[in-house]
Amino acid sequence: xxxxxxxxxxxxxxxxxxxxxxxxxxxxxxxxxxxxxxxxxxxxxxxxxxxxxxxxxxxxxxxxxxxxxxxxxxxxxxxxxxxxxxxxxxxxxxxxxxxxxxxxxxxxxxxxxxxxxxxxxxxxxxxxxxxxxxxxxxxxxxxxxxxxxxxxxxxxxxxxxxxxxxxxxxxxxxxxxxxxxxxxxxxxxxxxxxxxxxxxxxxxxxxxxxxxxxxxxxxxxxxxxxxxxxxxxxxxxxxxxxxxxxxxxxxxxxxxxxxxxxxxxxxxxxxxxxxxxxxxxxxxxxxxxxxxxxxxxxxxxxxxxxxxxxxxxxxxxxxxx
Amino acid sequence: xxxxxxxxxxxxxxxxxxxxxxxxxxxxxxxxxxxxxxxxxxxxxxxxxxxxxxxxxxxxxxxxxxxxxxxxxxxxxxxxxxxxxxxxxxxxxxxxxxxxxxxxxxxxxxxxxxxxxxxxxxxxxxxxxxxxxxxxxxxxxxxxxxxxxxxxxxxxxxxxxxxxxxxxxxxxxxxxxxxxxxxxxxxxxxxxxxxxxxxxxxxxxxxxxxxxxxxxxxxxxxxxxxxxxxxxxxxxxxxxxxxxxxxxxxxxxxxxxxxxxxxxxxxxxxxxxxxxxxxxxxxxxxxxxxxxxxxxxxxxxxxxxxxxxxxxxxxxxxxxx
Numbered sequence: 001x002x003x004x005x006x007x008x009x010x011x012x013x014x015x016x017x018x019x020x021x022x023x024x025x026x027x028x029x030x031x032x033x034x035x036x037x038x039x040x041x042x043x044x045x046x047x048x049x050x051x052x053x054x055x056x057x058x059x060x061x062x063x064x065x066x067x068x069x070x071x072x073x074x075x076x077x078x079x080x081x082x083x084x085x086x087x088x089x090x091x092x093x094x095x096x097x098x099x100x101x102x103x104x105x106x107x108x109x110x111x112x113x114x115x116x117x118x119x120x121x122x123x124x125x126x127x128x129x130x131x132x133x134x135x136x137x138x139x140x141x142x143x144x145x146x147x148x149x150x151x152x153x154x155x156x157x158x159x160x161x162x163x164x165x166x167x168x169x170x171x172x173x174x175x176x177x178x179x180x181x182x183x184x185x186x187x188x189x190x191x192x193x194x195x196x197x198x199x200x201x202x203x204x205x206x207x208x209x210x211x212x213x214x215x216x217x218x219x220x221x222x223x224x225x226x227x228x229x230x231x232x233x234x235x236x237x238x239x240x241x242x243x244x245x246x247x248x249x250x251x252x253x254x255x256x257x258x259x260x261x262x263x264x265x266x267x268x269x270x271x272x273x274x275x276x277x278x279x280x281x282x283x284x285x286x287x288x289x290x291x292x293x294x295x296x297x298x299x300x301x302x303x304x305x306x307x308x309x310x311x312x313x314x315x316x317x318x319x320x321x
Numbered sequence: 322x323x324x325x326x327x328x329x330x331x332x333x334x335x336x337x338x339x340x341x342x343x344x345x346x347x348x349x350x351x352x353x354x355x356x357x358x359x360x361x362x363x364x365x366x367x368x369x370x371x372x373x374x375x376x377x378x379x380x381x382x383x384x385x386x387x388x389x390x391x392x393x394x395x396x397x398x399x400x401x402x403x404x405x406x407x408x409x410x411x412x413x414x415x416x417x418x419x420x421x422x423x424x425x426x427x428x429x430x431x432x433x434x435x436x437x438x439x440x441x442x443x444x445x446x447x448x449x450x451x452x453x454x455x456x457x458x459x460x461x462x463x464x465x466x467x468x469x470x471x472x473x474x475x476x477x478x479x480x481x482x483x484x485x486x487x488x489x490x491x492x493x494x495x496x497x498x499x500x501x502x503x504x505x506x507x508x509x510x511x512x513x514x515x516x517x518x519x520x521x522x523x524x525x526x527x528x529x530x531x532x533x534x535x536x537x538x539x540x541x542x543x544x545x546x547x548x549x550x551x552x553x554x555x556x557x558x559x560x561x562x563x564x565x566x567x568x569x570x571x572x573x574x575x576x577x578x579x580x581x582x583x584x585x586x587x588x589x590x591x592x593x594x595x596x597x598x599x600x601x602x603x604x605x606x607x608x609x610x611x612x613x614x615x616x617x618x619x620x621x622x623x624x625x626x627x628x629x630x631x632x633x634x635x636x637x638x639x640x641x642x
Contacts (some may be wrong), residue, residue, distance in 0.1 A: 025403050031398070040575075041391075048604065078329065082611075100523050100577075104355070118430065129476075130476070131475050131476040131480075133477075134342075143577075145577060145578070147468055147469075147471070147473040147475065147480075148468075148469065148471045148473070150468070150469045150471070152468045152473075152577075152578055152579075153469075153579070153582035154452050154468070154578055154579020154580065155450075155451070155453075155578055155579055155580055155615075156611075156615065158579050158612070159452075159578050159579035160574065160577065160579075161576040161577070161609055161611075162577060163574040164609045166569065166572075166573060166607065169490075176609055176610060177610065178607070178609070181629075193425075206331055227404070251487075252486040252487060252573075253577065255482040255483065255485050256464075256466060256473075256477055256480065256482070256483060256486065256574065256577060257466070257473055257475055258473075258474070258475020258477055258480035258481075258482075259475065259476055259478050260476035264452065279362070284529050286487065286499070286547050288485045288497055289497060289498065290477075290479050290482075291479070294476075294477065294498050314570040
């Protein structure tokens with residue numbers, strides 16, 4: 001029998017679920033809508049029966065070792081999702097318990113950034129590492145810190161909020177109610193804000209100004225990347241500005257946990273050298289001497305097509321040993 | 322036979338060593354000069370024979386379980402002290418190996434702030450906690466981060482440099498060659514710098530201005546504390562300024578490791594409410610919502626008379642289990 005783990009990534013609009021083997025091969029992956037259920041129990045019931053079908057449809061006999069769930073605001077200790085702004089169900093949702101009503105397997109839940117970190121540890125760029133940081137540069141900035149080979153969940157399960165450290169005093173307002181949080185600068189949406197600020201502040205020509213003014217086409221981090229490839233100075237400046245703020249914050253994070261590597265993941269990380277080269281430069285510039293030229297800055301090695309499900313499934317292998 | 326650990330705290334001028342039992346009682350403590358030996362081997366030899374005498378002089382039979390050493394720039398993994406600016410011996414000094422030439426016991430070495438953290442975990446304010454931070458506010462700012470019940474040494478043994486995170490962009494120059502490090506503000510020497518700046522910037526009356534201008538009497542954090550007790554506005558302002566910068570940095574550290582408590586230790590922490598009350602206030606103000614009113618801010622519970630030796634000795638109990 002083939003040993004497999006089920007991975008579920010709960011997003012605001014869709015949930016992705018799949019079957020993953022120990023080597024990180026995704027044997028099957030499907031999607032259901034998250035946002036069409038008034039009652040969370042109906043959602044869990046529907047998703048559970050879909051997972052059961054997926055398992056039974058698979059030709060080989062499968063030995064399912066557990067279910068790993070990645071979700072925004074997920075709490076590892078409690079198996080809950082607490083006050084997630086992008087889910088339609090309010091308050092504290094006991095997802096792990098709800099899924100246990102449908103399955104005999106262990107159910108392990110954490111937030112999506114922690115799941116990504118464990119994914120890198122089990123299948124990806126952090127394989128064999130005991131001390132590293134994964135930073136996801138998506139809509140926000142998520143992070144997972146691993147020390148001594150263990151995820152840092154912290155006392156209450158909410159550790160790893162690097163995105164909500166204050167990167168710029170009295171800086172941009174953040175959804176959390178404070179100002180200057182790192183994720184307002186270093187994320188796929190953060191760099192868009194930077195470009196908009198740059199466009200407003202100067203009259204310098206830019207491919208992005210055109211795209212923006214011709215209406216309809218919202219600027220995205222992907223378009224900024226494309227403009228940078230085309231040599232657009234404003235886009236390149238936005239990458240430099242983003243990288244300086246991120247590099248500085250990473251240097252501070254290094255001073256605290258002294259990782260072997262920092263792995264960048266998510267939409268903005270897909271800009272490759274346009275983000276990695278300046279982030280590395282600024283991080284080195286700001287690093288305390290004893291850390292200089294020691295910290296690897298690496299791209300994710302989780303196949304991006306199945307990244308969310310792979311990360312979630314890795315929770316199972318990490319927990320069952 | 323009584324189980325004991327030997328604790329050694331290596332300072333630039335003096336080294337303190339002592340015998341400590343499992344409950345954190347210091348059975349004996351002595352001091353030798355650190356700075357009078359040209360060759361580090363002579364220092365280790367002298368200190369080792371002094372320790373042996375101390376053990377044999379003790380009336381009960383002692384079962385020595387190991388030697389714990391706290392030292393500036395100490396590296397847990399290598400058992401070395403690397404490039405300590407306040408020791409007369411240059412380069413990398415293999416203290417653990419040197420002591421092992423004189424003893425059969427396990428020898429465990431780490432930096433002084435990490436030793437303080439383990440001291441709090443074994444005997445002090447962090448007893449029973451698995452996630453906490455110890456911050457030592459002395460000449461500099463040292464820190465030890467514990468997560469999942471384990472010290473975060475990091476990949477290379479140099480984790481916990483909270484004092485060298487950048488608290489003020491383009492701020493005060495630091496001995497590390499960079500600017501704005503937290504320890505330039507939040508430490509016994511940092512608050513003295515703040516008072517000097519305040520005295521230079523204004524002509525407001527202050528007890529400290531008098532003390533300073535009447536010559537000879539250098540301002541110390543203790544004198545600033547005394548002035549604050551006497552209601553001196555400039556001194557109170559300096560505590561507020563220090564606390565704001567420290568509280569802000571602690572809020573960022575909480576976002577990363579989500580500790581149960583932060584323990585303040587060292588000279589500046591002796592100012593009690595004058596530092597704890599405003600630090601707590603500013604930390605809460607800057608904390609991300611999910612952490613508000615959850616994080617304990619505690620004074621050390623290690624007897625300050627023997628603190629350094631107790632911290633060092635705790636390494637033994639932590640490591641032998």
